Amino acid sequence: MDFLRPQSLAEALALKAERPDAVPIAGGTDVMVELNFDHRRPDALLDLGRVAELAEWSTVDGVVRLGASVPYTRVIAELGEALPALAMASRTVGSPQIRNRGTVGGNLGAASPAGDTHPVLLVTGAQVEVASTRGTRLIPAEEFYLGVKRNALAEDELITAVHLPASTGAQQFAKVGTRNAMVIAVCSFAIALDNGQVRAAIGSAAPTPRRVQEAEEFLAAELPWAAPAPVRDSVKRRFGELVAAAAEPIDDVRGTAAYRKHALSVLARRTLGWAWQEYSEGERECA
Numbered sequence: 001m002d003f004l005r006p007q008s009l010a011e012a013l014a015l016k017a018e019r020p021d022a023v024p025i026a027g028g029t030d031v032m033v034e035l036n037f038d039h040r041r042p043d044a045l046l047d048l049g050r051v052a053e054l055a056e057w058s059t060v061d062g063v064v065r066l067g068a069s070v071p072y073t074r075v076i077a078e079l080g081e082a083l084p085a086l087a088m089a090s091r092t093v094g095s096p097q098i099r100n101r102g103t104v105g106g107n108l109g110a111a112s113p114a115g116d117t118h119p120v121l122l123v124t125g126a127q128v129e130v131a132s133t134r135g136t137r138l139i140p141a142e143e144f145y146l147g148v149k150r151n152a153l154a155e156d157e158l159i160t161a162v163h164l165p166a167s168t169g170a171q172q173f174a175k176v177g178t179r180n181a182m183v184i185a186v187c188s189f190a191i192a193l194d195n196g197q198v199r200a201a202i203g204s205a206a207p208t209p210r211r212v213q214e215a216e217e218f219l220a221a222e223l224p225w226a227a228p229a230p231v232r233d234s235v236k237r238r239f240g241e242l243v244a245a246a247a248e249p250i251d252d253v254r255g256t257a258a259y260r261k262h263a264l265s266v267l268a269r270r271t272l273g274w275a276w277q278e279y280s281e282g283e284r285e286c287a
């Protein structure tokens with residue numbers, strides 16, 4: 001197996017153009033598992049560990065550009081205020097060791113329906129920046145996930161960054177697992193409330209992570225935006241039902257389809273309660 005070690009982004013893109021079969025490796029927390037279990041035997045690995053450009057983040061005009069190789073530990077420590085839901089999701093990934101190595105770029109590259117960052121990227125309106133020697137393009141998160149472990153990357157492209165608007169409203173993320181830590185999601189849910197708009201998305205409950213449009217529209221029309229008051233139980237309940245109805249889960253070792261739907265409706269109601277409380281407090285402070 002060839003082990004390619006570019007020292008810069010330009011070199012990494014040139015190598016990927018020359019060797020489209022080379023499998024990129026960032027933190028390696030997915031790739032090494034696949035190699036160890038012999039699920040994959042690529043002819044070449046493209047190590048992104050020395051590409052400094054991928055390991056930086058910056059903010060321009062209220063949008064965070066998060067380099068593909070920034071590990072979860074840094075997202076949690078440095079971006080909790082600007083990207084609260086992404087930091088919440090990052091806190092639930094694996095263990096400290098996995099969070100030190102694992103990256104949002106790797107989560108996107110793997111495109112597992114259970115990846116924890118995906119629902120967050122959908123509700124924050126994130127765009128995935130990808131590049132090749134042909135140029136750079138931005139792919140809305142909603143168009144990035146094509147199927148189970150399939151994404152919109154061309155074979156000569158690398159993920160270079162994710163662009164996420166810094167939060168100006170309230171965001172929440174929650175997941176259900178079979179235990180409290182080191183757990184792949186049985187299902188997950190993210191919600192963002194901002195200025196009369198609701199965005200919500202589910203993970204690990206369909207072939208790809210997806211937004212739940214009917215539930216979003218229902219909630220946007222029902223929330224008392226003008227004079228924030230507690231959300232009525234009937235609204236929470238209906239929102240949970242609509243979220244569950246948008247799921248297309250499977251039965252597997254982690255849970256049954258029926259349990260996933262039930263758990264999603266609970267996550268939806270709970271996270272709505274937390275997000276609305278935070279949103280209302282923010283509105284009162286501004287008034």
Ligand SMILES: Cc1cc2nc3c(=O)[nH]c(=O)nc-3n(C[C@H](O)[C@H](O)[C@H](O)COP(=O)(O)OP(=O)(O)OC[C@H]3O[C@@H](n4cnc5c(N)ncnc54)[C@H](O)[C@@H]3O)c2cc1C
Nearest residue numbers: 026027028029030031093094103106107109110115116159
């Ligand atoms: C013990 C354990 C626990 C875990 N727990 C969780 C969890 O709770 N939640 C969760 O979501 N995931 C979990 N994972 C999976 C994994 O940690 C995450 O998916 C992580 O985000 C992968 O990031 P990485 O940098 O390690 O990716 P890598 O393993 O380096 O790469 C993953 C995939 O992305 C591709 N890739 C990486 N970088 C790029 C790039 N810049 N451009 C193009 N393709 C790229 C690789 O080729 C590969 O296909 C766990 C894994 C382990 C081993």
